[in-house]
Amino acid sequence: QVQLVESGGGVVQPGRSLRLSCAASGFTFSGTGMHWVRQAPGKGPEWVAVISHDGINKNYADSVKGRFTISRDNSKNTLYLQMNSLRAEDTAVFYCAKRGSGSYYAMDVWGQGTTVTVSS
Amino acid sequence: QSALTQPASVSGSRGQSITISCIGASSDIGTYNYVSWYQQKSGKAPTLMIYDVSNRPSGVSNRFSGSKSGNTASLTISGLQAEDEADYYCSSYTSSSTWVFGGGTRLTVL
Numbered sequence: 001q002v003q004l005v006e007s008g009g010g011v012v013q014p015g016r017s018l019r020l021s022c023a024a025s026g027f028t029f030s031g032t033g034m035h036w037v038r039q040a041p042g043k044g045p046e047w048v049a050v051i052s053h054d055g056i057n058k059n060y061a062d063s064v065k066g067r068f069t070i071s072r073d074n075s076k077n078t079l080y081l082q083m084n085s086l087r088a089e090d091t092a093v094f095y096c097a098k099r100g101s102g103s104y105y106a107m108d109v110w111g112q113g114t115t116v117t118v119s120s
Numbered sequence: 121q122s123a124l125t126q127p128a129s130v131s132g133s134r135g136q137s138i139t140i141s142c143i144g145a146s147s148d149i150g151t152y153n154y155v156s157w158y159q160q161k162s163g164k165a166p167t168l169m170i171y172d173v174s175n176r177p178s179g180v181s182n183r184f185s186g187s188k189s190g191n192t193a194s195l196t197i198s199g200l201q202a203e204d205e206a207d208y209y210c211s212s213y214t215s216s217s218t219w220v221f222g223g224g225t226r227l228t229v230l
Contacts, residue, residue: 047211050219061121061218102175103154106168107168111165
């Protein structure tokens with residue numbers, strides 16, 4: 001079945017970097033756009049970034065633009081999120097999500113999430 | 121991009137129907153028929169319930185339905201069941217080629 005498994009979260013000091021990974025299985029990863037979405041404690045989800053199936057087209061939320069980079073390795077069925085210059089307000093559970101099969105504009109499968117805590 | 125506006129909470133008795141509103145803007149809900157609704161149970165990841173305003177993914181109960189009018193989208197759950205108790209989030213594609221979510225609505229089934 002379709003599965004997304006995030007990893008790479010942890011506790012990091014403000015200003016430092018972290019790279020998240022999302023291992024995909026059960027679908028044609030190389031043919032599917034992917035998202036990162038985060039959810040701060042007690043808050044609603046916040047969309048972070050999207051990448052096209054071939055890695056060419058990317059877009060970011062204003063809150064992370066210039067600090068975060070989304071990428072993918074289709075040979076490894078893996079999605080990445082490089083996070084630099086981390087701030088306390090980046091503390092959240094980070095989910096990867098697959099672009100919808102029925103709709104390009106929905107997210108039809110989500111991973112279980114990985115927690116990022118930015119604190120000194 | 122401002123978050124979409126949802127009521128913080130709604131409640132209903134088993135068997136009744138409830139509707140959750142999601143207010144956006146002309147740059148998102150008002151222009152695009154790309155509204156999705158997600159259900160999130162405690163400690164779990166969100167799951168897709170409705171896409172493109174009113175379409176249900178395979179496996180989602182037909183008790184769930186969606187609609188849109190102007191800048192406002194709505195999710196209706198009919199025949200409420202205890203298992204429907206969860207947080208619900210709307211989301212829309214935007215004119216900036218980004219996505220925006222609502223703040224969420226907690227559904228309590230009495």
